Amino acid sequence: MTKATAARFGGHLPGGKLLRFLREIGVRVYAVGIVALVCWLSFFALRYLVVTLMFPSKAPPQIIGIPTRLDRELLQTRRSQWPGIEMIANPRTPPAHYHRVDGWIQPDRFNDCTQSGCHLALPHTKRKEVRAFLNMHATSIQCDVCHAQSNVRPLALTWYDLDRGKACDSPAALRAYEFVTSEEGRKQLAEPTAAVQKKLVDLLTAASRAADGLYALQQLARHVASVRPTSDAFQKLVEAVRSALPRHFRGEYGAKLALRDPATGRPILKHPETAKAVTEYLEGGTSLKGAERDALLARIHPQKRAEPLHCTDCHRKDDSLIPFGQIGYPPARQEALTGPTIFQMIQNISAGQPMNLPSFISPSIPQPVPPQPQATQPSM
């Protein structure tokens, strides 16, 4: 190393032998780093040239990364993980499903029931009458809420983040809806300021992000952000937000409800000391029969309710097991979830009665008298 080079690296600074030695070592290590970087970059550059000439290319992920089969693997990926999905507003849906898939079921990495390999993200498969309805809940409610024993009424619940498995605020979509429908929010939005506009945009953006970048919410946020808060266009867009948001309460929150540990406030997601039994069960497979199987299942599900919750335990106005207000559901959404239409439909279906569409969809048509609930409860 020349004197000038040493000087360039601080050689002019005062220092003893040790300092000079360290400085020289530093320069040498730096040179090694440069060699490594140059070799690495050159390797990739030259490899690229050879590959383009010698190996047939493949279509890029923006084109072939979109799933074509609705299989088990797909249920374990978030839509945002589909390669190249961010490149396209309206990706081709898997051929077997004709309708648009603008979002996808969000897998839960922190749910023991699915991560163990025992249950799928769509776990309910048995009763045709209710399995799809129950699976619909699996996207926003952790299994234990309905299936684990709890004597607390209403249930102690918390939202947890699907990315981190930690307790979190209520979903941004719900908070946005609260903002645009609550009295206080309406007041603010009637005389909007830049801060009010920003709050709405932030909530919509967060809701879109939580829903794996849902395009419709993202666009809504962009539109709200692009107008002056004092303009008529802003008021029109606020109205559009009020109208559009309920279409996004479909289990795409990036969060789920779980039972809350009253001591720590954390969500209860794990089933401690069941791993060994799970392994035994999975290894045993179909060879497990009768009492042996039952015993093993009992060890796997020590907290399991004898009978899972019934739909109407929650979907009711009074004495609902889910404290909708406490966990962040705005009144308008609570009304939709606990209103008579859903209540009656559930009563009817769970009683094993077929339900004719026109009888419940049109308020102008007289509603059928709901049959008395029977003992039969939906199960997996």
Next chain:
Amino acid sequence: MTALVLVLGSVARASDPDNCLLCHQFRGLSRFDVDGNLAHVFFVDPSYVQQLRGPHARLACTDCHPRDQVAVIPHQTVSRVSCVEICHLLEPGSTERRFSHGNIARMLDAGAHSLQTLSQLQFAQGPLLRDKQALCLYCHDEPLFRSPAAVLPTIDVTDPRTFDRCEVCHAEQIPVDVAYYLRHIAARLQQSRPPLEQAQVCAVCHTDPAVLKSHEMKDAVASFVLSFHGKAALLGATNAATCVSCHVHAGENAHLMLGHANEHSSVNSRNVANVCRSADCHPDADPQLAAAAVHLDLPTAWGSLEFWIAAAFIILTLGTFGPSLVLCVLEQVQIAVGREHPHAPAVERLVEKLLAKPEGRLRLQRFTVNQRVQHWILVLLFTTLAITGFPMKFADRGWSRAVVETFGGLHVTRTIHHWAGIALILGLFVHLMYCLATLVERSRERTPAGRRVGLFKALLNLPMVVNPGELRKTCQLLLYLMGRRAEPPSFGRFNVKEKFEYIGVFWGTTLLGLTGALLWGQQFWSHYITGRIFNIALIAHTYEAFLAIIHVGILHIVNVVFSPHVFPLSRATITGDTPVGELAEQHSEFVREAASKAGITESTGEVYD
């Protein structure tokens, strides 16, 4: 546009008269068939109906799914939807029309995608459709209207007054019907899908290994994205040619696609030129343009002229970049192992003495102000060309789209690239004039014997010209750096690496300029040259650009920015002051010459009077 349709959302709810979306809007309304390893997804995007996003948005669910099967919950076993059944559509004015896609089925049967062919498809991962599902689903999902902005740019659908005139007669239907039909018609004036979506559709079959093998086809989608059409699709262009643009005749129905061997096929060698020259594409081109390859994937074109040209460029890259890489790495290795340049301390002392005098400092400046300005113009243009060109070369990388969108889209990016290219060519021309002026000036100088130097000798003495002696010195440098020689060679004002880089700029700018002009003016040039020349021009342009970028981006940047001799930046082309370490090790001959002219000796440092 979105704002409008969102506002209209509430008005349009009548499109779900059976209120199926009450349940079917939920993502999880699904079940998994463990035996078939398939999820049965019953989810329907409600915004499709509520915002009237496509031509099927005004259909009720029971128009396709038999009412008697779905009107009861839980639903009975629902039969498969048949797209060729006759249904009753309500037209404007409340007239009813019987409608069916049956004619499409007949078209398909006459083409390459006959129902029999589709029904026999075997996919690598197993069947994509369930038993008896409509074969249309291989290509079609819920159809969406494309934005009218591309074909009706002057209509502002977000302006409420746009529909004022319509309201005179259609007040009760405004704005839902008019907005709906406007978008419907606008969508029909363009291809039904943007290019990237179109490629996704075709890729379902045309990239599947099992389908390709059974039909003895190449991966046409992979080669499509190597063409400019495909790159444009990846970079977000909404008007690029898609598979449908070429594989059916202009204006013809996409379902009439024929195999290329069929003499009626649009891509049959007899017809393909007309496809290229259609009014929407290259109307002024000569038929020769059709010889340019749209599906050229070099590895599958083994033995072709294009393949060997590409191979030659790779060899050229290895032959030019390789030695420079070896020199660059070995120089850094000298520093890493602590090997001292034997003459450096003495030359450093000489440099310090020179720097102590204003005249000496001036003599050590290797670049004149004029040259420095030229260098930074080159830097600016080269960077612009690299930033705008690389996204087109690597269109399949995620960052490319982001870069292109930052510039304002592919059209703007290309325009910048073209004009920066022209500026570079002009810059080269100006530099040639500068060289010529310098040459003439030096040729008029007198030798010590009093004779004029002459043009030839002046040319050989130009500082950037490589002479045979320097090739020998390069070998000596290599041996020295490899430890096979004790004494390093000495270089003058410009060392051999710099001279080769300079020659590279000449060669590269000329080649890139010529091939770039060919590619830019394909329609014009097609009247004079065959389309295969465009293939070669593209290969030359892209490989030469790649060579230039790796040479500059890796080696030149290390030499002038990151090397310990110059870190954090050589100021030779900014202030004119070359770092002392660099002068000592790489330009000792130049330093000694400068010292000699300034009257400074290396041994004593005394000044000659």
